[in-house]
Amino acid sequence: SQTIHQWPATLVQPVGSPLSLECTVEGTSNPNLYWYRQAAGRGLQLLFYSVGIGQISSEVPQNLSASRPQDRQFILSSKKLLLSDSGFYLCAWSPLLTGGGYEQYFGPGTRLTVT
């Protein structure tokens, strides 16, 4: 069966510090990968998605970047955090598909607080 891991689970970082959040998927190959942010009490905002190694699409211009160095690894980074980067970050995967319509499976999330 497939599993998705995120770490760390929680993180408190000062403004201006760098960020690296990691997501890995097990039990599948060539997944599509996604990063979402969820601000407190609000809905989901898609930040980045990737359909293959080294292929990153950005949904919202911002202070963050993403990379996919391996097939099942997805990293979210920032060089200098802002207060507005605080939130709950969720990674998700879906099967590689040709016609659409497949569900996404989410990781447990990382709670980031920027102080």
Place this chain on the structure above:
Amino acid sequence: GDSVTQMEGPVTLSEEAFLTINCTYTATGYPSLFWYVQYPGEGLQLLLKATKADDKGSNKGFEATYRKETTSFHLEKGSVQVSDSAVYFCALSDNKGSSNTGKLIFGQGTTLQVKP
């Protein structure tokens, strides 16, 4: 563009009450529809799905029917429990063959609170 609209929350019910959370969508083509549930401090879990018109998705006592004529996918449960307290998200995935991004479009979420 495609969009999903959910009823605003919070929804507060007593245990064993009947639940309906409304969801309507706008989409070109023939989307697949999903309900996700998020318990406090956790990621989203897929609750149920439907991939074509008139399909009924069901899981853990919850069900939703894909109604193309009303562009709706309302979530229902006959008797809610305290443990059902969570945030519920409706979502759609377009099935356009030219795209393989698999992106989902989510509603804003509806908070359900069930009191004993």
